[in-house]
Amino acid sequence: MFLLVSNSSARTIAVLDRAADIDAAAKAIVTARFSFNGTSPYSPDLVIVNEFIKNEFTEACSRYAGKLFRKNSVRPQNNDCIKTARALREAEEKGQISMFGSGSFKIVDVLDRSDLLALYTFSDAATAKFLSQHFNALTSYANHIPSHLLVGPAAPVSPLAPPVRHKYSIEMFSSPRPQYTTSACAKDDVALVDSILAGFYEPARQQTALQKLDATMGGKQGRVLQPKKIQPMGDQLGFFEQGILLGLGSVLAFAVSTVGISIWAWKRML
Known part of the structure; x- marks a missing residue:
């Protein structure tokens, strides 16, 4: 019997490659981020975008965000830099990052290597597979963000794999209790x-x-297995043996032809 504990403090990251469907990715990320006022643990906390598609992705996000919010409900924020500096300072105090530099130029070394709650990759199949293997995420999704993830708490950290369309399974709330009616021995x-x-x-x-x-x-001891007969070595030459014989043959042919021509020229001179 084990407790079902959800790691709600883990981060969620989305990664966009240059081969991604920009419009579909922007729609999925904006919807996941701003649904339920951004309180879902599976809403993306960080979006990593390829430089070649950054402008197109920004425009697509602005277009879809404008459909979710009315113009008069959005107030311009002039203190983004102050919030960013405060967040970096708090993360450094917690030992999650290490900062170098001065002024507006900062190099941030991420020290917290804990598992991500979820990873969303938007790219072709090969790139999505590669990124999913190199990000330590509890679950990964390629080219989509499931809507059911945004509802409720984070999925429990369990050795049992959750079902595809749900966060919980019947096995998570069950414990094995075997019952034997007959003896297992003779x-x-x-x-x-x-x-x-x-x-x-x-x-x-x-x-x-x-x-x-x-x-x-x-x-009742089992019989001793006899060793298998060793298969005879094949008479076919391997790759390296063929190369060695080919090289020796070429050298020998060159030497024989050189000696033959030398003897013929020497006889002509006599």
Whole structure:
């Protein structure tokens, strides 16, 4: 029996490659980020975009975000830099990052290597597979963000794999309790073991039962497997042997032809 604990503090990251469907990716990310006022643990906390599609992706995000919010409900934020600096300072105090540099130029070294809650990759199949293998995420999704993830808490950290369309499975709320109605051992073996236990205070009786058990187990020992015959070596030449013989043949042919031409020229001179 184990407790179902959700890691709600883990981060969620989306990665966009240059081969991604920009319009579909922007729609999925904006919807996931701003649904339920951004309180879902599976809403993307960080979006990593390829430089070649950054402008197109930004325009697509602005277009879809404008459909979710009214113009008069959006207020310009002039303190983004202050919020970013405060967030970096808090992360450094918690030991999650290490910062170098001064002024507006900062190099951030991420020290927190804990698992991500989810990874969303938008790219072709090969790139999505590669990114999913190199990001330590509890779950990964390629070219989509499931809507059911945005509802409710984070999926529990469990050795049991959750179902595809849900966060919980019946096995997570069950514990195995086997019930045996018949003995798993043979009756003769059980009788021998019972006789050994019954003669615990009678050494002679116990010794006799042990001898019977030893004889019984010795008769049930499996036969010794005979070693397999070694297959004869094939008469075909390998790759390296062929190369060596080809090189020796070329050298020998060159040497024979050179000697032959030299003898012929020497006879002509006589």
